[in-house]
Amino acid sequence: MKTAEIKLTIQLDDNSIPENILWESTDSKNKEALPVQAMMLSLWDKNYQNTLKIDLWTKDMPVDEMKRFFYETLQTMGDTFLRATGEKNIVEDLRDYCAHFADKMEIKKQ
Incomplete structure (x- = not known):
């Protein structure tokens, strides 16, 4: 079985507002973290039959x-x-x- 990893790094200011969002993947050809300005992550929780979400965007978007x-x-x-x-x-x-x-x-x- 193959395993892939996606890593998100969120850099926050003193008020915990995202300044930078970086993502990288072990399956990507690009081996360095790439900056993005916004993200929406949705995960399905089968046990509770609902969606877990993380929505973030940088303060300068x-x-x-x-x-x-x-x-x-x-x-x-x-x-x-x-x-x-x-x-x-x-x-x-x-x-x-x-x-x-x-x-x-x-x-x-x-």
Whole structure:
């Protein structure tokens, strides 16, 4: 059995606000920690039938980038849900909502 490790390092200021978020993986070709400005980690707890979450972002992350981060996260959640369940119809509904979200948040298409 193969084992992979993902490491997150959060550097906090004196008020425990994230200044830097670094991540690295033993499976990555890049062997040094990479900086990111935000992260959302969701874990499923089978025993309690609920989600454990850690949402962090650096204090210098611009609001427009946070909006795009949420948009991209919603889009990729749809991809994951489709692969996991094959539920095409509800994913189409999610895509419609993502388009609405992008419009309301004035997120420019790339």
